[in-house]
Amino acid sequence: MKGRVASPTPQNPLEARLLQALRDAGLRLTVQRRAICRYLASTKSHPTAQQIYNALKDEFPSLSLATVYNTLDTLVRLGAIHALGNTGDGAIHYDADIEPHVNLACLQCHRVVDLPCEAVAELDRKVAAESGYRILGARLVYYGLCPECQRAAQQTPSVSVAAHH
Amino acid sequence: MKGRVASPTPQNPLEARLLQALRDAGLRLTVQRRAICRYLASTKSHPTAQQIYNALKDEFPSLSLATVYNTLDTLVRLGAIHALGNTGDGAIHYDADIEPHVNLACLQCHRVVDLPCEAVAELDRKVAAESGYRILGARLVYYGLCPECQRAAQQTPSVSVAAHH
DNA sequence: CTCCGAAGTTGGAATTATTCTAAAGTAGAA
């Protein structure tokens, strides 16, 4: 049968990689960490800590936002996920996909999408070889206005780039 | 003679570009904005708002931190400088050099240095051509431990990556 | 040259994402 509550070996390879990173570091695989890893691996939305918390609090009512922050920080320090930074909404967005690619962030709607790009792999190699740094992660983001928000801006040409208030 | 108080046409091409971006946008070239642009163009240190403020407050005692934030925001929105994000010190670092290059951020000492890289120009072109976004800026950062901080970490192997407190 | 309105600056208050804390819970080795 396909019953049983939880699958000990996750099908999602992204999720498996995150859990393995925790294991390799000698850290415990708690329910909370599993849930956060599962959520990170399940979405391409580049979520913030608050978004992860909101997505999980129904299933795990005792989950604390502090745990989400702690886990994200741990995963970033392990190099298992990337911290892309703020996209205009004041919160840091995270990316569980560490395969070489470029991220496009919209300053208007705050969404982040991926752009496959072979040149990034070359970049990774060059940085690893020449920088002398111990690299933990990358933040490869181009920011601006997505196609939809550009259209929306044209229909309401009221505020120019110079306008503050 | 080489007297006179201020040079109307700055020698630094980076500074000239920042001022021209403000002019082109129809914005006023105030003393504060000039000073902030001059400082941004004068350093390769990828400063934060507070660092810029600290560097200028002796020369401009009335300068407000709010003005530094406003000006940085304006320059970012014009695409004249890049917002690289937080490097572990909780503050956003800015880069007045928008020529294609990679930035290396150290999570320990919070310094950011440049790594020239021709592959980035290709990346820029690809993103401009294929993304459909109106690109305002880029945040091309690899983060980790700089050579110096790696050495320091070896001599004090007390706290591993797993240690929180 | 003087006046006026828009744009810009200022200091301090307000906001809020993130971090800190100490107490309570639990994974996992033995």
Next chain:
DNA sequence: TTCTACTTTAGAATAATTCCAACTTCGGAG
């Protein structure tokens, strides 16, 4: 099962950034 170091938790604390309303400055009209 037992033990303990590692984790989680709720809430307080921190501090970067934004907001605000009053004041100043700039550049053009008259």
